[in-house]
Amino acid sequence: MREGGPSRKRTSERPNSSSERPNSSSDRQRSNRPRPQFATKPRVDEEKLPSVLKLPDPTGTTEVLKPSRRPRVNNPLSEEFELSPKAVSTQQLPSEFSSPPLMESLLSSIMDILGPNARPTPIQALSLKHLFSPSQGDSQWRQFLLASETGSGKSIAYLLPMLQDLKQTELDGTVPRLTSKRLMAPRALVLAPTHELSRQLSVFAKSLLHNTKLRVLCASRANAPTQSRRHVTASKMASDIDSDIVPEEGGEFIVSSPSNAAKPVDVLVCTPSRVLEMEKGRGWDYEHKEHPEDIDENGRNIRPNRKFTVGPPEITLANVDWVVVDEADVLFDPDFQESTRLLLADIATAKGKPVAFTPELNLSSTTTEPAPSIEVPKYPFNLILTTATIPSSLASYLDTYHPSLMRLASPNLHKLPSTLQTEYESWTGGRRNKDVENRIRRVWWEDAIAAGRQATSESVISDTSFEKSKVLIFCNKSTKVEELGKYLTERGIPNIALTSTSDSRHKGNNHHLDGFLRECAGGQESSSDASAGAEKTEQPHVLITTSLLSRGLDFSPSIKHVFIMDAPRNMVDFLHRAGRSGRAGEQGKVVVFGKSKGRGAGKDREVKSRVKALIS
Numbered sequence: 001m002r003e004g005g006p007s008r009k010r011t012s013e014r015p016n017s018s019s020e021r022p023n024s025s026s027d028r029q030r031s032n033r034p035r036p037q038f039a040t041k042p043r044v045d046e047e048k049l050p051s052v053l054k055l056p057d058p059t060g061t062t063e064v065l066k067p068s069r070r071p072r073v074n075n076p077l078s079e080e081f082e083l084s085p086k087a088v089s090t091q092q093l094p095s096e097f098s099s100p101p102l103m104e105s106l107l108s109s110i111m112d113i114l115g116p117n118a119r120p121t122p123i124q125a126l127s128l129k130h131l132f133s134p135s136q137g138d139s140q141w142r143q144f145l146l147a148s149e150t151g152s153g154k155s156i157a158y159l160l161p162m163l164q165d166l167k168q169t170e171l172d173g174t175v176p177r178l179t180s181k182r183l184m185a186p187r188a189l190v191l192a193p194t195h196e197l198s199r200q201l202s203v204f205a206k207s208l209l210h211n212t213k214l215r216v217l218c219a220s221r222a223n224a225p226t227q228s229r230r231h232v233t234a235s236k237m238a239s240d241i242d243s244d245i246v247p248e249e250g251g252e253f254i255v256s257s258p259s260n261a262a263k264p265v266d267v268l269v270c271t272p273s274r275v276l277e278m279e280k281g282r283g284w285d286y287e288h289k290e291h292p293e294d295i296d297e298n299g300r301n302i303r304p305n306r307k308f309t310v311g312p313p314e315i316t317l318a319n320v321d322w323v324v325v326d327e328a329d330v331l332f333d334p335d336f337q338e339s340t341r342l343l344l345a346d347i348a349t350a351k352g353k354p355v356a357f358t359p360e361l362n363l364s365s366t367t368t369e370p371a372p373s374i375e376v377p378k379y380p381f382n383l384i385l386t387t388a389t390i391p392s393s394l395a396s397y398l399d400t401y402h403p404s405l406m407r408l409a410s411p412n413l414h415k416l417p418s419t420l421q422t423e424y425e426s427w428t429g430g431r432r433n434k435d436v437e438n439r440i441r442r443v444w445w446e447d448a449i450a451a452g453r454q455a456t457s458e459s460v461i462s463d464t465s466f467e468k469s470k471v472l473i474f475c476n477k478s479t480k481v482e483e484l485g486k487y488l489t490e491r492g493i494p495n496i497a498l499t500s501t502s503d504s505r506h507k508g509n510n511h512h513l514d515g516f517l518r519e520c521a522g523g524q525e526s527s528s529d530a531s532a533g534a535e536k537t538e539q540p541h542v543l544i545t546t547s548l549l550s551r552g553l554d555f556s557p558s559i560k561h562v563f564i565m566d567a568p569r570n571m572v573d574f575l576h577r578a579g580r581s582g583r584a585g586e587q588g589k590v591v592v593f594g595k596s597k598g599r600g601a602g603k604d605r606e607v608k609s610r611v612k613a614l615i616s
């Protein structure tokens with residue numbers, strides 16, 4: 001962090017110190033306990049209902065999972081990453097957003113979004129304490145890891161210090177001049193693994209800036225396939241980029257012309273590959289990519305002389321002072337890490353302080369010492385990594401390449417949110433789609449009973465006289481997503497079945513998730529705007545997807561149920577999928593489907609005990 005960063009004396013904005021007060025223990029307890037914002041619906045006690053109201057269609061056995069007294073397995077993630085000796089203390093933390101000197105404009109936005117009585121969550125309290133204090137060492141730049149369970153408010157924890165520092169630099173008049181009028185020169189990058197998350201984060205950042213004038217742009221390319229010159233002309237390529245431009249009201253913006261580039265940009269939110277493309281020119285890596293369409297059935301390249309067009313650069317990274325790597329365990333995993341590290345190295349080069357870059361890294365290594373030939377990179381910018389899970393590969397990478405990184409971790413890291421109830425549902429036999437359908441009917445039947453309606457398992461789908469809760473279903477494979485979606489549609493249950501290649505993802509906005517994502521107070525892309533004129537009851541209440549949507553997205557509190565249909569590949573995946581419900585202290589339920597007897601039951605029992613180990 002720049003010396004005298006967020007905690008510097010202000011020129012025009014004054015710290016709000018009126019409500020600063022010593023941390024009482026009750027304050028601390030309050031701040032550590034996220035408070036539910038919605039009343040809990042009473043559970044239906046089926047035994048006490050008159051028989052006419054009972055759910056006629058039997059579902060499999062349901063078991064509410066509780067943490068075992070003497071667990072058969074320990075929390076696998078805690079074992080992988082031993083936080084205690086490395087993380088900073090969680091004692092003596094601020095209990096109010098006003099405790100450190102937060103700009104009044106940012107403070108009032110926080111109150112607008114979270115309500116006047118909002119208290120920082122533990123990870124936000126850690127951020128308030130450590131990210132607002134000036135740098136102590138030789139370097140003006142600092143590195144942080146913010147690690148806490150899903151839905152615990154990490155976005156605010158990194159946005160507040162970053163936005164405050166950007167604004168303060170502007171007020172101090174020390175923002176570097178643009179090196180080129182043609183290129184956009186962001187001062188901060190927020191990197192996310194998916195377009196959907198980038199869009200939601202940029203809308204959220206904008207809502208925090210209602211009273212603070214800074215420009216946030218989401219540069220998100222719809223997932224259109226990359227093209228070569230043989231298939232597309234340069235002008236067509238340019239018009240494709242233009243067609244992605246959504247007016248600012250839509251929360252997105254893609255630079256493709258000098259007039260757009262001339263606008264100042266403070267924060268750019270997008271995927272690492274999109275930034276690289278904007279920095280190096282569209283198509284910079286076509287030549288290095290595999291092009292299966294060029295290979296015939298005998299494995300011969302049928303277009304060996306194909307030339308690729310590289311577009312002009314759209315941004316310069318020379319002004320970047322802040323980089324946030326959201327979902328750091330994904331962006332540093334084997335699939336993404338090369339792009340992420342290349343981008344960090346490119347920023348250092350653009351700022352005139354190049355660092356060593358090794359394309360291939362063995363991140364699965366358990367050694368904590370850097371290999372003799374590898375230099376630890378000294379990045380000339382503030383770097384914040386955020387994550388809800390720290391798999392061993394990330395832990396080893398951090399130990400080796402970021403030894404001075406300050407680790408801020410909430411006490412509940414690697415646990416399910418305490419407001420999330422976990423149930424295990426046994427398959428009744430071979431009809432899995434039918435079992436899922438019955439469980440959906442049950443969810444809605446319980447909603448009907450709680451609303452005082454008489455409903456049966458049959459009538460509950462078409463009955464629109466009560467509010468149905470939404471259900472998010474995770475499968476491991478795209479084919480399964482499509483198959484279940486088709487089955488439920490045939491059974492009269494409207495649903496959205498979304499995979500990475502779904503057409504609806506091509507549109508460059510988040511409207512394909514309307515009604516499922518949380519609407520951001522004051523945000524610019526809201527589902528109600530998008531669906532204006534549509535009847536509420538016409539929107540599907542079921543979303544089926546893969547891990548694609550399990551990362552970072554802030555789903556609506558109306559998603560009270562997450563179904564995990566296939567055994568999770570690992571517990572990291574499970575925590576992220578389950579964590580789309582039970583967010584920010586709200587009640588939710590995760591239903592894990594599995595076999596309780598017969599072939600394969602042993603594996604599912606193992607999953608069950610691993611899930612139990614994550615319950616707080």
Ligand SMILES: Nc1ncnc2c1ncn2[C@@H]1O[C@H](COP(=O)(O)OP(=O)(O)OP(=O)(O)O)[C@@H](O)[C@H]1O
Pocket residue numbers: 114118119120121124148149150151152153154155156387388518551552553554579583584
């Ligand atoms: N202090 C707070 N009090 C109440 N609600 C909060 C607070 N901080 C954040 N929230 C709300 O909690 C929700 C989840 O926040 P956020 O998406 O930042 O969580 P996260 O920790 O990044 O989750 P994930 O790991 O799933 O990405 C948001 O809707 C946010 O507005």
